Amino acid sequence: MGLSRRTIILTASITGAVVLATIGGGAAYATYYGDRALPGTLVGETSVAGMSRDDIVAAVSKQSQSAKLTVDITGTQKKYSLSDLGVTVDSQATADKVLAMNDSILDRFYALFGGHSVDAVYSVDAKVSQKVLTELARTAGPAPVDATVTADPASGVFSGSTAENGMTIDTKAVESAVSEAAKGLSSSSLTLRAIEVGPKVTTEAAAKVAEEANALVQLDVTVSDTVDRYSPDVPTKAQWVTFETKNGKLSSPKLDRDKVNEWVEKAVKEANVAPTEGVNNVDSAGNVLVEAMPGKKGFSVNNASAVTDAIVSSLTDRKAYSGEFAYDEVAPTYAARPVLAGYQNYVYPAAAGEKWVDINLAASTLTAYEGYNVVRGPVPMNHGGPGRETVVGTFHVYLKYQKQDMGCSPEWPYCVRDVPWVTYFTGSYAMHGAPWADAFGIGSDYSSSGCINLPVDEARWMWGWSDMGTAVVTHH
Known part of the structure; x- marks a missing residue:
């Protein structure tokens, strides 16, 4: 059986008196306890009286490892060491x-007539502690x-789930x-009882928020440019929506x-x-002798x-959104292709194998080339x-x-069907078949309205x- 606190203090006092008598009086006593725990000193329920610093450290460390907390919840017992509870004793x-x-000589003499109890210095790991509380709950x-x-x-329609009551414990x-x-x-x-508690977010609260979310995703969002329109569907907009729970409120x-x-x-x-x-x-x-293949400029959205x-701003205000993309022009790049030797003898400086068409208006002829091969x-x-x-x-x-009506509108003085x-080469100028023509070339060569008329097979x-x-x- 352990000694009572009164007995421990009394024993310490007697020990102190003996020390005084043996060592030679009060001065010797004060010197002796200069670096030792005073008589009657406890850490919790552990006596450290007369111990040096190293002895105190060892005693506290040993006792912290043996301390246990037994928790009973509706007949189920769980035992935890201090470390299990997230406690670290320093x-x-x-x-x-x-x-x-x-530190004070007077305090050293006062210790002869009364005990001192000191709380251990410790810290608690909140994550470990919370894990234990959750386990107990x-x-x-x-x-x-x-x-x-x-x-x-699939549909993007929001709905709320059903809340349920549950059980908890007195965590305090x-x-x-x-x-x-x-x-x-x-x-x-420690004996705990199970406590029934309701959910923080109720069924009714979730249903109300779901209704708000459904109204939000029904708002129209349209972004357009000069050609196309872009509008997200409801399932896509539903992916944009988030919910937060703060202080138990959704x-x-x-x-x-x-x-x-x-x-x-x-x-x-x-x-x-x-x-x-x-x-x-x-x-x-x-x-550069000629632009053999025109590059085309691109367009890049600059206001995404x-x-x-x-x-976000419009929908947050619960308003539909309609806006436009703005663009920067992107200039094309050009590849360089060497022309064939002797290009000076032709009306077009062609590269090897390049297709091109020579239309000689003076001779009223059309010649197709690949490179300089006819x-x-x-x-x-x-x-x-x-x-x-x-x-x-x-x-x-x-x-x-393959076929096209030409003219056939108020701005043209003629109409030819099919x-x-x-084959258009610039503006409204084209090479095309002329089944109505009886002859081609010199003598009938001024018969078109500007296009190049050819026999149908050609x-x-x-x-x-x-x-x-x-x-x-x-x-010419």
Whole structure:
């Protein structure tokens, strides 16, 4: 059986008196206890009287390892050491606290007539402590279930779940018991009862927030440019919506800007137009002789972030959003392609194998080349006459029709239906079949309104042979 506190103090006092008598009086006593625990000193229930600092550290450390807390919950017992409870006893700091009491010589003499009790110095790991509290609460029964709000992935419709009551414990009582065990380095027991509690988020609260979320995702969002319109569907907008629970209350639906921005960036990728690389034919010194294949400028959205912010702001205010993408033009790049030797002898400086068309308005002929090899022609053709001359210059095929009505509108003085094998090279100028013509070439060459009229078979060949971008040179 352990000694009572009164007995311990009395024994310490007697010991102190003996020390005084043996060592030679009060001065010797004061000197002896200069670096030792005073008579009657306890750490919790552990006597450290007369111990040196190292002995105190060892005693506190040993006692902290043996202290236990036994918790009984509705007949189920669980035992925890201090370390299991997240408690770390600082033996060094506790020893310092004990020895701090004998800084004064008077305090050393007062210790002969009364005891001192010191609480151990300790700290608690909040995560470990919370884990224990949760474990104890689950021993009492299932936890309450908060109602939540989720969206159906397919439809984007929000609904609230059903909340449920649950069980918990008096956590304050556990925390108090842990504190007492830690300060006193003592074993103790605690009896808890299961307490029924309701959820923090009720079924009704979740249903109300779900209704707000459904109204939010029904708001229209439209971003347009000069050609297309981009609008997210309801399931997509449902992915933008988030909910927060603060102080036990479920917040109104909010928008996740990052999610909104993901959709905007996806729309931007569809809206952006990449530039098309062109080709320049160059001489041996790298000088550009002709634009062999026109490059096309691109367009890049420059206000994606602003559109995202505007969508979030508008929907947060519970208003539909309609906005536009703004663009920067992106200039095309050009590849350099060397021309064939002897290009000076032709009206077009061609590269090896390059398709191009020579339309000689003076000779009323059309010749198709690949490089400087003739692959068709010269083919007799008709072109425009005075007042409706065929345009002169270097152009490129940009549009084709197997057949097309020509004229047939108020701004044109004629109407020809189903003109065959139409190959446009600039504006309204095209090479096409002319089944109405009886002759082609010199003598009938001014019969068109500016287009290049060809026999139907020749027009069909040209339509099939030429590519988009094929150079067409008209000249006298």
